[in-house]
Amino acid sequence: MTYSPNEEFALQLDAADPLRRFRDRFHIPTDTTGRPLLYFVGNSLGLMPKATRAVVEQELEDWARLGVDGHLDGRTPWYSYHETVREPLARLVGAQPHEVVAMNSLTVNLHLMMATFYRPTSSRFKILMEEPAFPSDTYAIKSQITHYGRDPQEALLLARPREGEFTLHHDDVEALLDEHGDQIALVLLGGVNFFTGQLFDIARLTAAAQKHGCTVGIDLAHAVGNVPLQLHDWDVDFAVWCSYKYLNSGPGAVAGAFVHERHATNRSLPRLAGWWGNDPATRFRMHLEPEFIPVPSADSWALSNPPILSLAPLRSSFAIFDEAGGMSALREKSVQLTGYLQFLLDRAPSKLYTVITLREPTERGCQLSILAHEHPKELFAKLEAADVKCDFREPNVVRAAPTPLYNTFHEVWRFADLLAQHQTAA
Numbered sequence: 001m002t003y004s005p006n007e008e009f010a011l012q013l014d015a016a017d018p019l020r021r022f023r024d025r026f027h028i029p030t031d032t033t034g035r036p037l038l039y040f041v042g043n044s045l046g047l048m049p050k051a052t053r054a055v056v057e058q059e060l061e062d063w064a065r066l067g068v069d070g071h072l073d074g075r076t077p078w079y080s081y082h083e084t085v086r087e088p089l090a091r092l093v094g095a096q097p098h099e100v101v102a103m104n105s106l107t108v109n110l111h112l113m114m115a116t117f118y119r120p121t122s123s124r125f126k127i128l129m130e131e132p133a134f135p136s137d138t139y140a141i142k143s144q145i146t147h148y149g150r151d152p153q154e155a156l157l158l159a160r161p162r163e164g165e166f167t168l169h170h171d172d173v174e175a176l177l178d179e180h181g182d183q184i185a186l187v188l189l190g191g192v193n194f195f196t197g198q199l200f201d202i203a204r205l206t207a208a209a210q211k212h213g214c215t216v217g218i219d220l221a222h223a224v225g226n227v228p229l230q231l232h233d234w235d236v237d238f239a240v241w242c243s244y245k246y247l248n249s250g251p252g253a254v255a256g257a258f259v260h261e262r263h264a265t266n267r268s269l270p271r272l273a274g275w276w277g278n279d280p281a282t283r284f285r286m287h288l289e290p291e292f293i294p295v296p297s298a299d300s301w302a303l304s305n306p307p308i309l310s311l312a313p314l315r316s317s318f319a320i321f322d323e324a325g326g327m328s329a330l331r332e333k334s335v336q337l338t339g340y341l342q343f344l345l346d347r348a349p350s351k352l353y354t355v356i357t358l359r360e361p362t363e364r365g366c367q368l369s370i371l372a373h374e375h376p377k378e379l380f381a382k383l384e385a386a387d388v389k390c391d392f393r394e395p396n397v398v399r400a401a402p403t404p405l406y407n408t409f410h411e412v413w414r415f416a417d418l419l420a421q422h423q424t425a426a
């Protein structure tokens, strides 16, 4: 697509956008005068769909009206509530329905998955992950390593960007696998890196790791709802994600996990168990059934009956994704929207910024990470003062994530215009 830098062009793109009606489905936060903020932090907390209030209120009403009977007699019975998000969730991550489960929070799911898929032996005990990684992932992984009495210094391998670069080369990850593959138990990568916005070729790295006998887990926190995924076909062993970023399901919303069919149906895998992972046919025999019989699906990793009030928002959010035509339709707009931002930033005359996110659409999601060479904190403060919601990652990176469901081309234009003004002022 050929872009033009003038404001009129941005407005034309919005007028021609087949997804433009979806913005109105969301509450857009405003400044004190009621003007909508330029909300580019859907990578941190996605906006609230207007439909979500009623979906949550329905459960509060059913609880008030029915008490315990809501489990079976509620309008959407709580007993099988998680079933209502299974199919849309499977569509979002490219999975079979029995390969996904909505449960817990991301880091909890990471631990539950590692309890099954990280079982170090004397010869195969290493974990390979990328740097920079989100701290929770690093803590979870290091604590799993020490939990087995091992030293992260020897068991944790980091795939790092080359000197002077910000993003990873797939070749370098493959070289690490060639060198250490027979000692690596688990490869854990972000689908999209939280800091740089780099989108990995998950199919390629999964195949490379599995060739060496390693298990592959993907943290999709910044990928789900952002880029199309085909977890089943890519043969990923497991994946985890949260639902409050691009999935717009609210703070602390119920997260998710994927377990590939070949493991999900394997009842003999070791796992941490709770009653919600037991075969529903015998679950309510309670104390008469002391042996855990895992249901042959990803559900067998679930422990507890789910928190309905933080599961409900997934329903109204996923309905929007389906109505918009799923991830392929959203991705089409997303590539244009982020491409437009890149185009506008490229035109900036000065050398005050470097976009550290890769330029190829196949190598990034919607986020651009903008490294400010001078006065990064002042720049960020100015953006905030001008009604931009983006975020700042120490020491000098501003992350901006225009999302296809509720951001417009004109907002991207205004954001780039503000950055350009800062340059002239600086």
Ligand SMILES: *Cc1c(COP(=O)(O)O)cnc(C)c1O
Binding pocket: 105, 106, 107, 108, 134, 136, 137, 190, 194, 219, 221, 222, 242
């Ligand atoms: C957002 C994010 C998390 C957050 O973990 P929670 O358990 O949901 O608090 C973890 N890892 C990555 C990569 C993230 O982007």
